[in-house]
Amino acid sequence: MQKNLLNLSAIVFVLLLSACGILKNESSDETATWSAAKLYAEARSELSGGNFDKAISHFEKLESRYPFGTYAQQAQMEIAYTHYRQGDQALALAATERFIKLHPDHPNVDYMYYLRGLINFNDKVGMFEFLSRQDPSERDPKAARDAFDSFKQLVERFPNSIYAKDSQERLRYLVNMMAQYDVHVANYYYRRGAYLAAANRAQATVKDYRDSPAIEEALFIMVRAYDAMGMTELRDDADRVFKKNFPNSDFSRGGRKAVKPWWQIW
Numbered sequence: 001m002q003k004n005l006l007n008l009s010a011i012v013f014v015l016l017l018s019a020c021g022i023l024k025n026e027s028s029d030e031t032a033t034w035s036a037a038k039l040y041a042e043a044r045s046e047l048s049g050g051n052f053d054k055a056i057s058h059f060e061k062l063e064s065r066y067p068f069g070t071y072a073q074q075a076q077m078e079i080a081y082t083h084y085r086q087g088d089q090a091l092a093l094a095a096t097e098r099f100i101k102l103h104p105d106h107p108n109v110d111y112m113y114y115l116r117g118l119i120n121f122n123d124k125v126g127m128f129e130f131l132s133r134q135d136p137s138e139r140d141p142k143a144a145r146d147a148f149d150s151f152k153q154l155v156e157r158f159p160n161s162i163y164a165k166d167s168q169e170r171l172r173y174l175v176n177m178m179a180q181y182d183v184h185v186a187n188y189y190y191r192r193g194a195y196l197a198a199a200n201r202a203q204a205t206v207k208d209y210r211d212s213p214a215i216e217e218a219l220f221i222m223v224r225a226y227d228a229m230g231m232t233e234l235r236d237d238a239d240r241v242f243k244k245n246f247p248n249s250d251f252s253r254g255g256r257k258a259v260k261p262w263w264q265i266w
Contacts, residue, residue: 031058036066043078052086073103077112084119092119110154114163117150121170141181148174179209179218186221190228199225199234216242220251 031039043058059075059082066072080095096116103109120143151167151174158164182205189198198221205218219242226235242249 036071040071047082052082055082110158110161113150113154117147120147141178144174144177176212179205179212179214183214183217195225195228216246
């Protein structure tokens, strides 16, 4: 009997401590009595000041305390944007996906498609790439393809969106970047003597990206790869197409075109 009483006393003591902790946390939270409007205004102020962690905390409290109002939906969008500004790609993408799934008919859902595209579009573009002037077409194109899909969905679903024109420009850039990536791969194969793989990859580039400037080099790779394999008929066919479309090409004179810096997007 005495043992049971001791156990009961211990449980009550723990519960009292927990309650005190909860009350202390609530009393120390300056936002506990804030209205939805004040929480939102303060969160925006923190975001403008670059205090991303605090801004996200305020937005999350806003969504939690006022889950059924317009402020909650706006907070969800702001959380995605703040993670994007903070450079946390994974959390930013998760937040945009969550919003699109929860609110597919929201009047501003086009912005979330646009933001999702931007997050992938700027994938891993940081100070190191700026200093080294790395060509983004040399990186794994998965993020570029994901960005392409998001911008494409926006343009197709919301052709009158204020973000549609910019998305179309980015789509053109991404197509060229993905085409150039394939050319990098074809060149990689050629340099290592994998001539058939080089020719096939270059041929796929010409077929899939007809309007891209990258097809000039892709055709030139085809000519060299077929020549290296002794496939003279295919070499001559590729060479005719190459010279017809690019009669003044630098490649035919042993040169290379200058690569456009990545920050010159358009």
